[in-house]
Amino acid sequence: MNHPVQAAKFLEDKSNAKWHDETLWFVRDKRDLSSKSIPEWEKLRELASGIKDNVLSNLDSYLVEFEKNAIKNGIKIHWAKDAEEHNQIVLSILKEKDCKAIVKSKSILTEECHLNPYLEENGVEVVDTDLGERIVQFLNQPPSHIVLPAIHLKKEHISEIFHEKLQTEKGNNDPYYLTQAARKHLREKFLAAKMAITGVNFGVAETGEFVVCTNEGNADMGVHLADTHIACMGIEKLIPKREHLGVFLRLLARSATGQSITNYNSHFRSPSEGKEIHIILLDNGRTKQLGREKFRNSLKCIRCGACMNTCPIYRRSGGYSYGSVVPGPIGSILSPGIDLKKHSTLPFASTLCGSCSDVCPVKINIHEQLYEWRQEITKAQSSINAKSIAMKIANGIFSTPFAYKISGQIMRGSLKILPESVTYSNLNTWGKERDLPELPKQSFKDWYKNKGNE
């Protein structure tokens, strides 16, 4: 995956790209308004960051405590070292219950594990129940944003998909009408489902409970009607105590959409009588990231999406240009840890302006980590490329005064006469969308010398 190439594709549809940029900026604005309504906002960010530091420095003991308490509450705990094992566990629970269909609420972790295709290959029908996720599922696409999965689509497009899949009126693009059609369609799925899957926003070590936040209520519709609830959770989602939920729930929705809280915040501690709750604790590279001191605190992320909404690159390149389950600035520091080669262009998809770090509710130094990854990637790319050759030549020129003087004269002369096809050739990526500055007649040194003679 090559970010600049994909971003160029996204920018081909200029009006859509403009809409995407402006809409996400609007969400960022709402976040600002909402955060500024709380005088202690900065203190809350510090607390959240400090709590997560404590979690990451004692993750083993919190995991054991969480497990012990959850088991006491009648929850079944599973451990998965990677995506494959995670998926196998889900399938084994489905097989044990002789279940062929599941309803799923938004879970980035199951996207990370590619659970849907795995289950489908094994003859299980998977229904994503978050409206945005259902829309992209109809299109066989992944979400393009972790909070706003269908932000890359226009209502006309959604109307066409719904006409085909849900037999809505052709050409009726009204969001209310389309949402009601989805409500009706998904109610049938909820009522029929025996098993429901959710992600987890926070797991509390002290109580063994976990919290799931939605605005649509889809997670709750799914799990309370089903007999079995499987909660898929990354091991970094833990927090030590229940009281810490107060800090995180104040930050999460305000950072994500500018709401003061999501409309449904469900705390699952033990199953209803006759029902089952399973939790799958997933590693999948998280312990590796924990071991990378420079990148460790990327694991503090609570998946609010604020860094995406504010990022000048994300807004102008779209979620798909990243080719990673979590796109945007945070995805660009998480994904290279999973596959450095595949995601080598992502840390460069940034202006390093630092806005992502400024809005991050858990104070991850995202832009600094992007810079660190660039260095790791440059080190890892030992093969000769245009940039490294150019740098070597530049090094020679700048370290020899004579070469510097001569090459300056040559450039000032030749750039004027060389045809544009040469000066703006593909080798000069900086020349894309940019004009070279007008060339001075003489160098600064010559000008200074002459000035002294005047």
Next chain:
Amino acid sequence: MNSREQILSDIRILKIDNSELPTIPQFEYEADIIESFKTSIKTNKGEIISEEALMDLLESGEFVNVYSASEPYSKYSNCSLPEDPHELKNLDLAIIEGYFGVGENGAIWLDDSKLGHRVLPFITEHLVIVVDKKTIVPNMHEAYERIGQAHSGFGVFIAGPSKTADIEQSLVIGAHGAKSLRVLLI
């Protein structure tokens, strides 16, 4: 080594220095918390309703199937809590008592003991929650202090009706859960 042992040992081997757990200070608040609760509910697209308005609504016959888990309104119930929660699928209105409300965001805490079936506040077409004014706390920190170590299998903060903005960021009320939330402050 099984995956549990593997994951735990992969973490332990890192020997990360302990970072102290910070203490949450008491945050001050000035605003009238009942007023901010009302404003929050409205911002969340809920509605604050008077007792008279609720009575009118109940007597209007607009809601065919009504279930009240709140004693003072149980005479308006025309269905009882079924054994199987799926049978709630045609419920038009549920009335539930909340434990307490939160001023800063309009969230109302409900748990197993108030719900009967956990799906009740989600599956009903419309929802009324009765909240005692005296129970309102200013913020989420005091909310969790108030819940304390109470043990319930399921608990939920509900702050508004079901909503979505997944189509072009246009706000639509009534995605999968209750299409409206009315809050009666007593």
